[in-house]
Amino acid sequence: MSLSVWFVLTPNVLLLDYAGPAEALRMAAELASEAPDGEGNAAILLHSCAPVARLRTSLGVGLGELEALPARLPPQSLVIVTGNACEVEDYARPEAQTVVDWLRHAPQADTRVASICSGAMLLAAAGLLDGRRCTTHYSLIDALQQAAPSARVEENRLFVEDGPVLTSAGITTGIDLALYLIERHAGAELAARVARRLVVYQRRGGNEPQLSPWLAHRNHLHPAVHRAQDAIAQDPARSWSLAELAGRAHVSGRHLTRLFAEHAGISVVAYQQRLRIARARELLADRQLSVERVADLTGFASARDFRRVWQRYESVAPSAGRAAIAGGRKSAAQPGET
Known part of the structure; x- marks a missing residue:
């Protein structure tokens, strides 16, 4: 229709x-x-x-x-x-x-x-x-x-x-x-x-905060770093090696590490972890998916590894935060002029 x-x-x-x-x-x-x-x-x-x-x-x-x-x-x-x-x-x-x-x-x-x-x-x-x-x-x-x-x-x-x-x-x-x-x-x-x-690097869902993890650390103009970030954003669950990302960016691994820190203000590993956690937040809204399954779908080696990284960015455990995330699924956020 x-x-x-x-x-x-x-x-x-x-x-x-x-x-x-x-x-x-x-x-x-x-x-x-x-x-x-x-x-x-x-x-x-x-x-x-x-x-x-x-x-x-x-x-x-x-x-x-x-x-x-x-x-x-x-x-x-x-x-x-x-x-x-x-x-x-x-x-x-x-x-x-x-x-x-x-x-x-x-x-x-x-x-x-x-x-x-x-x-x-x-x-x-x-x-x-x-x-x-x-x-x-x-x-x-x-x-x-x-x-x-x-x-x-x-x-x-x-x-x-x-x-x-x-x-x-x-x-x-x-x-x-x-x-x-x-x-x-x-x-x-x-x-x-x-x-x-529209050249939107990654869609922001309604329950994303104003500064979406998908858009954070992209307020720069370096094309090599953007190419590496694009690759990670397209498949954050993949176990990207530094060499693979450097190949996508057309620079050496050592140079990419330096460029990431200088222009994105974050390490390559931390950037991928942030996107994996952002994806995990989306998946946790589906109550049919166990925490173990969410960990697997987002590229973590185990549920324990997932919980360890999750606690770096979230104030509650994945299981405790599921209800709030699911409740916010129908919401979306107030940012400012983002």
């Missing part, structure tokens, strides 16, 4: 909140349309709508030819309410109130509603967050809690899913949310292809 996606914009929309996830979904729609016959159940139809036909963005650039807010949403629609640059002033405008009124009656029983960054404030005003878990940009956590007193506003989450409502921390986390939605609708393979096209 096709998915109709409706981006809802208001004047002074934060352009990255809109363009980032919109481009991710556009790429998914393009790639899905290229699928062979018989794989067409991943069709994605994009719409950009607003209470006005034209509006200005946070960069002062105008957006035109916007669709009107639909009187009735098609079946299986996804509504994504984008954030704004100056939510206090912007959401006091009549256009924002029009969106709030529309949100109160437009969603159908099968409609999913998502927000990017401060767009959660409009969902709160419409009553869509009442009694639900949610998140927003770190600077708006308190304001969102005041706007939705019965909601459970979660900090340090990239995005949170509670039933048909998803909220994200905004800025680039809108892309993380879009990739998650693509995977939900069309499968992990398509989401991975979009992530590669």
Whole structure:
């Protein structure tokens, strides 16, 4: 079944909140349309709508030819309410109130509603967050809690899913949310292809903290170190030798060790261990997998070895942390402008 996606914009929309996830979904729609016959159940139809036909963005650039807010949403629609640059002033405008009124009656029983960054404030005003878990940009956590007193506003989450409502921390986390939605609708393979096209080194899951282990230690420009990190990230469970990684990086082993320390600020072994633990956190959410099986799937020689490394990065044992990890599976995080 096709998915109709409706981006809802208001004047002074934060352009990255809109363009980032919109481009991710556009790429998914393009790639899905290229699928062979018989794989067409991943069709994605994009719409950009607003209470006005034209509006200005946070960069002062105008957006035109916007669709009107639909009187009735098609079946299986996804509504994504984008954030704004100056939510206090912007959401006091009549256009924002029009969106709030529309949100109160437009969603159908099968409609999913998502927000990017401060767009959660409009969902709160419409009553869509009442009694639900949610998140927003770190600077708006308190304001969102005041706007939705019965909601459970979660900090340090990239995005949170509670039933048909998803909220994200905004800025680039809108892309993380879009990739998650693509995977939900069309499968992990398509989401991975979009992530590669976006040059996202590794998708961040909803329950990842702001500084995801998959993105940490990559704030550098050295191509050899990036090549080695890419290899490890693609298969963290593999027993990579220094020689193998050095071959991927096209440098000597000794030089790679030095480059890793200088540019990534971490050793090769510690970097791989961090990614293995990150993967283990994801697997522990599946209660059908024993700790021993998780250790095996993440490349540890034994459950004992896994627990030893786990304790370097986590405050509780794997078995004790499983419930919290599984509970956070539907959540995702509040970062800042990550």
